Amino acid sequence: MSAVTLDHRLQRLTPVGQRLVWVIAGLALAVAPHFDHIALWTMLIAALAAAFRMTAEIKRWPLPSRAVCTGIAFASLLGVLAGYRTLNGIDAGTSLLIVMAGMKLLETRTVRDLTVVVFLSYFALFAAFLYNQNMLLLPYMLLTAGLLTMTLMRIHQTEAMALREAAATTAKMFLQALPLAVLLFLFFPRLPGQFWAVPARERAITGLSEEMTPGDVSELTQSGAIAFRVKFEGEAPPPRERYWRGPVMHLFDGRTWRYGGAVQTPQQVESSGSSYRYRISLEPQQRNWIFALDMPTDWDQKRAYRAEDFQLHARQQQLSVLTSFDLESSPTYVTTGELRDSLRRLDTYIPRNRNTRTIELARQMRERAGSDEAFIQSVLTKFGSEEYYYTLQPPALDLNAVDDFLFNSRRGFCEHFASAFTVMARSVGIPARVVTGYQGGEFNPLSGYLVVSQSDAHAWSEVWLEGRGWQRIDPTAAIAPERIERGLDAAISSEEEVPGRMLRQSAVLSKLRMAWDAANTFWNDQVVEFGEDQQNWLLELFNIENPRWQYLITGMIVALIGFFAILSAYLTWKFKPRSRDPVAHVYEQLCRKLAKLGVPRLPHEGPNDYVTRAAQARPELAAQLAEVRTVYVSLRYGPMPLPTQLSRLKFLVNQLEA
Amino acid sequence: MNSAIPTLITQADPIELIAATTAQLNRVILGKEHQVQLCISCLLARGHLLIEDIPGVGKTTLAHAIAESLGLSYQRIQFTSDLLPADIIGISVFDRETSTFQFHKGPVFSQLVLADEVNRATPKAQSALLEAMEEHQVTADGATYPLAAPFFVIATQNPVYQIGTYPLPESQLDRFLMRIELGYPDPTLERQLLLGQDRRDLVATLAPTLSPQQLLLMQTMVPKVHVSDALLDYVQALVRYTRESPLFEAGISPRASIGLLRAAQAWALIHGHPGVMPEDVQAVLAAVVGHRLKPRDEGAPKTPTEIGQFVLKEVAVP
Numbered sequence A: 001m002s003a004v005t006l007d008h009r010l011q012r013l014t015p016v017g018q019r020l021v022w023v024i025a026g027l028a029l030a031v032a033p034h035f036d037h038i039a040l041w042t043m044l045i046a047a048l049a050a051a052f053r054m055t056a057e058i059k060r061w062p063l064p065s066r067a068v069c070t071g072i073a074f075a076s077l078l079g080v081l082a083g084y085r086t087l088n089g090i091d092a093g094t095s096l097l098i099v100m101a102g103m104k105l106l107e108t109r110t111v112r113d114l115t116v117v118v119f120l121s122y123f124a125l126f127a128a129f130l131y132n133q134n135m136l137l138l139p140y141m142l143l144t145a146g147l148l149t150m151t152l153m154r155i156h157q158t159e160a161m162a163l164r165e166a167a168a169t170t171a172k173m174f175l176q177a178l179p180l181a182v183l184l185f186l187f188f189p190r191l192p193g194q195f196w197a198v199p200a201r202e203r204a205i206t207g208l209s210e211e212m213t214p215g216d217v218s219e220l221t222q223s224g225a226i227a228f229r230v231k232f233e234g235e236a237p238p239p240r241e242r243y244w245r246g247p248v249m250h251l252f253d254g255r256t257w258r259y260g261g262a263v264q265t266p267q268q269v270e271s272s273g274s275s276y277r278y279r280i281s282l283e284p285q286q287r288n289w290i291f292a293l294d295m296p297t298d299w300d301q302k303r304a305y306r307a308e309d310f311q312l313h314a315r316q317q318q319l320s321v322l323t324s325f326d327l328e329s330s331p332t333y334v335t336t337g338e339l340r341d342s343l344r345r346l347d348t349y350i351p352r353n354r355n356t357r358t359i360e361l362a363r364q365m366r367e368r369a370g371s372d373e374a375f376i377q378s379v380l381t382k383f384g385s386e387e388y389y390y391t392l393q394p395p396a397l398d399l400n401a402v403d404d405f406l407f408n409s410r411r412g413f414c415e416h417f418a419s420a421f422t423v424m425a426r427s428v429g430i431p432a433r434v435v436t437g438y439q440g441g442e443f444n445p446l447s448g449y450l451v452v453s454q455s456d457a458h459a460w461s462e463v464w465l466e467g468r469g470w471q472r473i474d475p476t477a478a479i480a481p482e483r484i485e486r487g488l489d490a491a492i493s494s495e496e497e498v499p500g501r502m503l504r505q506s507a508v509l510s511k512l513r514m515a516w517d518a519a520n521t522f523w524n525d526q527v528v529e530f531g532e533d534q535q536n537w538l539l540e541l542f543n544i545e546n547p548r549w550q551y552l553i554t555g556m557i558v559a560l561i562g563f564f565a566i567l568s569a570y571l572t573w574k575f576k577p578r579s580r581d582p583v584a585h586v587y588e589q590l591c592r593k594l595a596k597l598g599v600p601r602l603p604h605e606g607p608n609d610y611v612t613r614a615a616q617a618r619p620e621l622a623a624q625l626a627e628v629r630t631v632y633v634s635l636r637y638g639p640m641p642l643p644t645q646l647s648r649l650k651f652l653v654n655q656l657e658a
Numbered sequence B: 001m002n003s004a005i006p007t008l009i010t011q012a013d014p015i016e017l018i019a020a021t022t023a024q025l026n027r028v029i030l031g032k033e034h035q036v037q038l039c040i041s042c043l044l045a046r047g048h049l050l051i052e053d054i055p056g057v058g059k060t061t062l063a064h065a066i067a068e069s070l071g072l073s074y075q076r077i078q079f080t081s082d083l084l085p086a087d088i089i090g091i092s093v094f095d096r097e098t099s100t101f102q103f104h105k106g107p108v109f110s111q112l113v114l115a116d117e118v119n120r121a122t123p124k125a126q127s128a129l130l131e132a133m134e135e136h137q138v139t140a141d142g143a144t145y146p147l148a149a150p151f152f153v154i155a156t157q158n159p160v161y162q163i164g165t166y167p168l169p170e171s172q173l174d175r176f177l178m179r180i181e182l183g184y185p186d187p188t189l190e191r192q193l194l195l196g197q198d199r200r201d202l203v204a205t206l207a208p209t210l211s212p213q214q215l216l217l218m219q220t221m222v223p224k225v226h227v228s229d230a231l232l233d234y235v236q237a238l239v240r241y242t243r244e245s246p247l248f249e250a251g252i253s254p255r256a257s258i259g260l261l262r263a264a265q266a267w268a269l270i271h272g273h274p275g276v277m278p279e280d281v282q283a284v285l286a287a288v289v290g291h292r293l294k295p296r297d298e299g300a301p302k303t304p305t306e307i308g309q310f311v312l313k314e315v316a317v318p
Helices: A003-012 A015-034 A040-059 A066-084 A090-106 A111-131 A137-155 A163-187 A216-220 A341-348 A356-369 A372-385 A401-409 A414-427 A475-479 A481-486 A501-505 A507-528 A532-541 A549-574 A582-596 A607-617 A619-637 A643-655 B014-028 B033-044 B059-070 B085-089 B123-135 B187-195 B199-204 B212-224 B229-244 B254-270 B278-289 B304-314
Strands: A226-232 A243-252 A257-259 A269-271 A276-282 A296-298 A304-306 A312-314 A323-329 A333-335 A432-439 A442-444 A449-453 A457-465 A469-473 B049-052 B074-078 B090-095 B100-105 B112-116 B137-140 B143-146 B152-157 B178-180
Touching (some): A015 A137, A040 A066, A137 A163, A163 A549, A216 A414, A226 A507, A243 A457, A356 A414, A372 A475, A414 A475, A442 A507, A449 A507, A582 A607, A582 A619, B033 B178, B059 B112, B090 B137, B100 B143, B123 B137, B229 B278, B229 B304
Antiparallel strands (some): A226 A449, A243 A257, A269 A333, A276 A323, A304 A312, A442 A449, B090 B100
């Protein structure tokens, strides 16, 4: 059923009922984007209120009294307060908005009440941008905002307004508002500081976490979500160098690895070979982790810091919106600092009573190898030559996870191998740790970006060798070198399912996917990420350099006031009944003067009557007024006024003593 | 009478001619200067006049006096409930000698027709007159006969609440450019009336002050009286008000707005104004729009005169 037929069917309802249907529909569409992050009961309350209001309209029930409405509203307020423990913050605020919009429906009696509901719907709709700046949200929002505007227009019409007409007018208004919206978007100051930023929220986002149990990373690869995008200034590094460094795991309980937290101790790194400059755009996450290319060598000190374990962190608490950083990394590096004793103890610790077979095996291998380097090599060779399988569906492991993996299941994903390797290294006293992050990435030729998604999640090891510092050892490279060189699809045998592999292997679908990603990248870069830097760049085009935001905002307000002043002046001029001629102007002067003399003109009084009456009231002016009358009547109503008469009239009116 | 008869002066000053005419009429109809001027304006604007009042206030006398003063041929039709259209426009009679039908023209073929008590007759008879008024011609038995020029109808009507009347519907009322009332004379004038000569005899003594040719010439001058933009604004404001006000069933028609302007032009002409002034419009307003606006119930003015005054007060002069 099209909207027009629907509109036609609604004609059976009362005029208020028809309007209500559209208002409720608008509210429902505005609230819909919040479905996944707002408590369900708030939605239910709003839905119940809408259902009740509509039934009341059809069955002609009376609406609840003011006291009842106030009671329900207060209860809902308490409900939100109890649910979120606050009324502050965007979750509680949005819930409150939705509940109150529902409550307002219960007392919609006049057009004004309906207008309030529509305005609340606008707010609820645009609040969705606080949660999600996805490109797909934009057309939805525009359509819903269009519907709300149409509803607003139609509830204010005394005569029924056709849907088409309302749609056409709304489209016209949107187009008219577009230039202003673009100007505001480009030049509205992006205020520095956290206060203006979108507040952080608790929510589940797929991504690397602060702990790693075997099976976690392979599970993460099931998600096709994008983790971040990278644009290199020049050549991109070859695939085997694309290690994107995430949280470093130090603590091990026999099965699960845990992140130790970020310590802001500067560490020395000497880089050699080529370095890469790039811009990384991180999708929203719950942490402040910047997945820099291993090893980050240059970054904006004000916005980020490199922790002791070389992970790059943003200085803010949470990167809850899409954020970009300009970085420099050098894949060939040597760490030169000393290893702290406490860190050495931490990175050689393993629970002695767990994974005993592994510890035993490692000690035997170390004895046979003779040196740490040879031992490491022998472990990697063991993984590569013996019957170990690289798989996305590793079997579940028992408490002694490493033993179970190495001696029983022998099937694992990168985290199993990294975990086993690290435990073996620690067993023989080599400081070792697990590094999680991403490896690889897919180059999108349309946008020129390297796209790294959650399916590129990876885990590898780092060992401390005296005199050589921390060394990256990736056991996965030993068991499945294709994973490092050519990505997951190539590394997993064709019998096993890899999420999205079909998609990536079909040429057409792959192109579509690339195009979609390029569009998203454009949206992220040019719209979501449009910030101070881009604005300054734009302003420099107009020869405004490094403006302070206070000036910018003042300039903007002045410009807007000026614009609207000119617009309203133009409209006043355009819709004025007729341009005032000078004669009328002088006549107005005359009327003002005579009013001061105690003879105000009645609105319906003609000039002849009026001036005659004035002359009777002020006989001393009779002679002057008689001439004024003759000249004015001749000028204004006569067939051929003489130009000299106007100056005469002006003169006469000026002569009048008020 | 005393004044010169300027029948030979074709380019005579119309103001003087009209002033002479009105002066003469005012001597017959005492104390009704405004109504007499409206009457002349209506005539000059080529409209027709409806006089609505109780019997005996001088309606017939006024019509007769005008006919005499202007030297117009005059016919009076007394409207009764059995009046037929043929009694107004004429009838075809079979002529034995020529064996053809001969059309015998009715009373409507005169220059001034007084339709007395027009609401007494049936709608059929009324419409026969009103159609002739509108079209300035009569069609009978397939032949069309033009009416006289100038052609001026003065219809009189008793107030509609009297028994045995067929009130004119709005569509018929709209054909009268003006509707006026005469009303009772004030006491001093009535005294003069009581003491003075019989009015009918007085009318018989009147000499024409204006020839029909001069009248026709002056009728052509009316539309040429200057109308300024400012005045059109005012006229349009008045018209718009009647159309937008919720107090009236419907606003005035374009025919009426043209009529209003013509009447105002005629008024300006006889008062010697070089262009039409708001006061000219105001002078004719009640007579032109009063009978065309039908009040709704709530608080609207009731009688045509009240309606005219009300509209005048509501609309500001620009």
